């Protein structure tokens with residue numbers, strides 16, 4: 001597992017926070033999160049935390065995926081591309097929609113909350129400011145019905 005060292009995390013935090021001085025109306029959330037480099041770095045840390053998180057892996061179907069370290073690189077790629085698009089960056093996500101990706105996993109509210117908590121913790125860990133933190137978490141919450149109930153929601157970006 002490529003758990004980020006403190007030095008790596010500090011450098012990633014610099015990328016994630018590079019352009020956060022600009023206001024929400026001026027540049028996209030994608031840019032304010034440091035673009036592809038910032039988001040990739042954040043997802044690198046997030047996915048390591050998700051794969052190791054006991055509450056997230058309490059769901060057997062989730063653990064069947066997250067318990068295999070060989071899935072980490074591909075999963076990091078897909079979650080990074082999804083996040084880039086969702087934050088208003090270039091269209092680059094080649095994966096399944098949020099309903100198709102999660103239906104067979106039967107994720108409940110506790111499972112969703114465990115992942116949302118880990119996402120929020122990673123943003124905090126990297127020092128992402130309150131505005132960008134809230135904007136990204138609102139995107140995650142928007143997709144809750146798709147992940148838990150299989151209810152399609154309109155794409156935000």
Ligand code: HEM
Pocket residue numbers: 056059061062063065066078079082094095096097101102105107111112113115116139140141143144147
């Ligand atoms: C809004 C919240 C979420 C987002 C944005 C998200 C994003 C993604 C993406 C982009 C993929 C890849 C889809 C593909 O294979 O093409 C994926 C798959 C997956 N997600 Fe999520 N996810 C969310 C919530 C969750 C939650 C709450 C859990 C577990 C509790 C979870 C567990 C998984 C697993 C295990 C896979 C891999 C399934 C497989 O290929 O076997 N996700 N997710």
